[in-house]
Amino acid sequence: MTDLIALPTVLPAMTAAFLLLAVRHDLTRQRFVSVAATAALLVVAIALYLVASDGEPRPYFLGDWPAPFGIVLVLDRLSATMLVLAAALALCVVLYAVAGWDARGRHFHALFQFQLLGINGAFLTGDVFNLFVFFEVMLIASYGLMLHGGGARRLQAGFQYVTINLVASTLFLFAVGLIYAVTGTLNMADLAVKAPRANPADAALLRTGALLLFLVFAIKAALVPLHWWLPATYAAASAPVAALFAIMTKVGAYAMLRVYGTVLGADAGPLAGVAGPWIVPAALATVALGAIGMLASRTLLDLVCFAIIGSMGMLLIAIGVSGPAGVTAALYYIVHSTVAGAALFLLVDLIAERRGRLLDRLVPAPAIRQHNLLGGLFLLGAMAIVGLPPLSGFIGKLMILDASRANAGAPWIWSIVLGMTLLMIVGFARAGSTVFWKTEAGAPVEARHRERKLPLAVAGLLIGATAALAAFGGPVTLALQKTAEQTLDTAGYVRAVLGPAALLPKARP
Amino acid sequence: MELLVASAIGLMTAVGVYLMLRLTTFPVVIGLGFLSYAVNLYLLTMGRLTVDRPPIITSGIDAYSDPLPQALVLTAIVISFGMTALIVVIALRGFLETGSDRADLEASAAEDADADHRTAAPPPERAR
Numbered sequence: 001m002t003d004l005i006a007l008p009t010v011l012p013a014m015t016a017a018f019l020l021l022a023v024r025h026d027l028t029r030q031r032f033v034s035v036a037a038t039a040a041l042l043v044v045a046i047a048l049y050l051v052a053s054d055g056e057p058r059p060y061f062l063g064d065w066p067a068p069f070g071i072v073l074v075l076d077r078l079s080a081t082m083l084v085l086a087a088a089l090a091l092c093v094v095l096y097a098v099a100g101w102d103a104r105g106r107h108f109h110a111l112f113q114f115q116l117l118g119i120n121g122a123f124l125t126g127d128v129f130n131l132f133v134f135f136e137v138m139l140i141a142s143y144g145l146m147l148h149g150g151g152a153r154r155l156q157a158g159f160q161y162v163t164i165n166l167v168a169s170t171l172f173l174f175a176v177g178l179i180y181a182v183t184g185t186l187n188m189a190d191l192a193v194k195a196p197r198a199n200p201a202d203a204a205l206l207r208t209g210a211l212l213l214f215l216v217f218a219i220k221a222a223l224v225p226l227h228w229w230l231p232a233t234y235a236a237a238s239a240p241v242a243a244l245f246a247i248m249t250k251v252g253a254y255a256m257l258r259v260y261g262t263v264l265g266a267d268a269g270p271l272a273g274v275a276g277p278w279i280v281p282a283a284l285a286t287v288a289l290g291a292i293g294m295l296a297s298r299t300l301l302d303l304v305c306f307a308i309i310g311s312m313g314m315l316l317i318a319i320g321v322s323g324p325a326g327v328t329a330a331l332y333y334i335v336h337s338t339v340a341g342a343a344l345f346l347l348v349d350l351i352a353e354r355r356g357r358l359l360d361r362l363v364p365a366p367a368i369r370q371h372n373l374l375g376g377l378f379l380l381g382a383m384a385i386v387g388l389p390p391l392s393g394f395i396g397k398l399m400i401l402d403a404s405r406a407n408a409g410a411p412w413i414w415s416i417v418l419g420m421t422l423l424m425i426v427g428f429a430r431a432g433s434t435v436f437w438k439t440e441a442g443a444p445v446e447a448r449h450r451e452r453k454l455p456l457a458v459a460g461l462l463i464g465a466t467a468a469l470a471a472f473g474g475p476v477t478l479a480l481q482k483t484a485e486q487t488l489d490t491a492g493y494v495r496a497v498l499g500p501a502a503l504l505p506k507a508r509p
Numbered sequence: 510m511e512l513l514v515a516s517a518i519g520l521m522t523a524v525g526v527y528l529m530l531r532l533t534t535f536p537v538v539i540g541l542g543f544l545s546y547a548v549n550l551y552l553l554t555m556g557r558l559t560v561d562r563p564p565i566i567t568s569g570i571d572a573y574s575d576p577l578p579q580a581l582v583l584t585a586i587v588i589s590f591g592m593t594a595l596i597v598v599i600a601l602r603g604f605l606e607t608g609s610d611r612a613d614l615e616a617s618a619a620e621d622a623d624a625d626h627r628t629a630a631p632p633p634e635r636a637r
Contacts, residue, residue, distance in 0.1 A: 140595070151606075152606040156603050158603075160613075163529070163596065169588070169589075170541075173585055181557075
């Protein structure tokens with residue numbers, strides 16, 4: 001059964017190679033293979049989730065090399081949850097893309113599968129250097145996907161996106177170097193054992209390494225002031241790609257949870273809580289900037305991009321608050337904001353397509369086709385991401401506010417979050433009333449192609465998922481609570497990967 | 510040797526960061542190259558600076574250099590090489606499509622996201 005753990009990385013890799021080598025000229029077969037492989041990936045992810053739900057982290061040793069020396073993948077509740085989320089989102093996105101977006105450039109499906117390989121690998125790896133490698137796989141594919149469809153604006157935004165990520169990769173290597181120089185290991189479990197016992201004279205170096213690493217994850221997670229690449233990139237990318245990228249910011253959040261929750265957790269000696277004091281203030285600034293950016297947006301896409309930044313801020317507040325309650329809230333918010341963000345990107349694409357030359361600009365236009373349906377879905381999506389009841393954003397925000405009650409910065413968190421939520425509502429209300437209510441007389445723009453039902457169904461499904469996430473909030477929260485407890489259980493993780501003997505000698509050498 | 514290696518890494522990082530902050534794409538690409546050279550050299554030193562010691566177990570020798578950083582550097586070199594090739598292509602395509610090699614998005618702000626209605630003629634190159 002443990003062999004299944006390697007499958008989420010092997011399956012997309014084989015599929016991508018097959019797409020490139022066997023069916024590179026046949027779009028119909030590419031679509032079929034890609035959708036089938038993504039559906040299979042979802043099945044595998046759910047199977048792995050069931051395997052992991054007994055609460056025991058499972059290592060998988062590639063080539064059967066023992067743990068600190070070889071490459072190790074680790075499956076626990078956290079990685080299984082993220083795998084299911086990524087696979088479910090990927091299936092929705094690929095179904096949306098086969099309705100036409102994948103024909104606007106070459107090799108969409110192959111790049112898409114490579115992207116999944118990188119994302120899944122980052123969730124499964126038990127080694128800091130392999131985290132770097134999988135980040136790179138994910139990014140290389142995302143560069144291709146981001147430029148999918150071509151055009152000058154996309155190329156210029158793409159150049160910035162690639163540059164910021166190359167700088168982040170360089171920082172990652174500097175951080176990895178510092179950590180290895182002090183501890184002599186990059187295996188996460190081994191690091192968890194060795195970091196607390198590091199020579200106190202080297203503690204400053206180790207802290208520098210850990211903070212540099214945090215900087216890298218913060219760039220990925222779009223934490224202010226490292227957020228500015230996100231609006232340009234997401235707004236320039238094609239709609240399905242932007243929806244898939246909704247999970248990419250969460251990879252940064254996952255890496256923070258893994259490294260600063262599991263590996264360098266509460267008992268990591270000089271490194272305990274090394275990133276803690278930075279996260280909450282920066283996350284509050286992120287929420288504020290997202291809300292203000294929403295008020296300043298002139299297109300629906302920019303509005304959604306800044307809403308994503310705001311939701312990343314909320315998520316990072318929960319990570320900064322930490323503790324089992326904070327991590328549970330963070331996990332719930334990860335699932336919620338991925339689904340709601342992706343739904344909004346797809347909806348904005350559907351709306352822009354129906355407005356002809358005006359696209360998604362916030363100016364009055366004649367009523368669009370399926371005006372009420374799209375308007376209603378947009379309203380639901382906005383309610384979900386802003387956090388109005390009865391959708392999942394409300395429960396997520398409630399959990400975060402509740403978890404932060406014991407935090408020293410609670411008054412700040414509460415006032416900024418609630419105030420900025422009001423601004424976000426104003427932002428969405430302004431945009432929605434301009435697009436859907438201030439209609440001019442005139443016939444709706446005619447469809448350029450035959451209308452398909454699938455894209456609309458996918459967007460509706462994602463909105464439905466946020467409602468389901470709220471309706472089944474109780475069981476979901478219980479499962480995520482166990483996930484959070486396991487994530488913070490450093491000893492259990494080390495025992496699973498290195499064997500029970502690794503924790504015995506506590507004394508410093 | 511420490512001074513030489515440390516100052517080389519520091520100098521290359523400084524040059525890299527300075528070039529990265531330029532407004533046109535070519536210096537940014539060169540700057541990224543300098544940064545990745547700096548980090549590769551730096552990774553080599555993370556297993557401590559040693560001379561004349563083999564990384565692989567050999568009989569009759571009891572002092573080794575750390576082999577892991579060398580493997581990591583190899584990976585890092587491959588990745589940064591591929592990335593540099595990619596970003597050169599993106600920069601070139603961007604220059605060919607817009608007629609400008611500015612790295613910021615201001616040059617295209619007047620243009621629209623709508624690829625269908627893009628102006629046929631490239632915008633005039635701005636004075637730097």
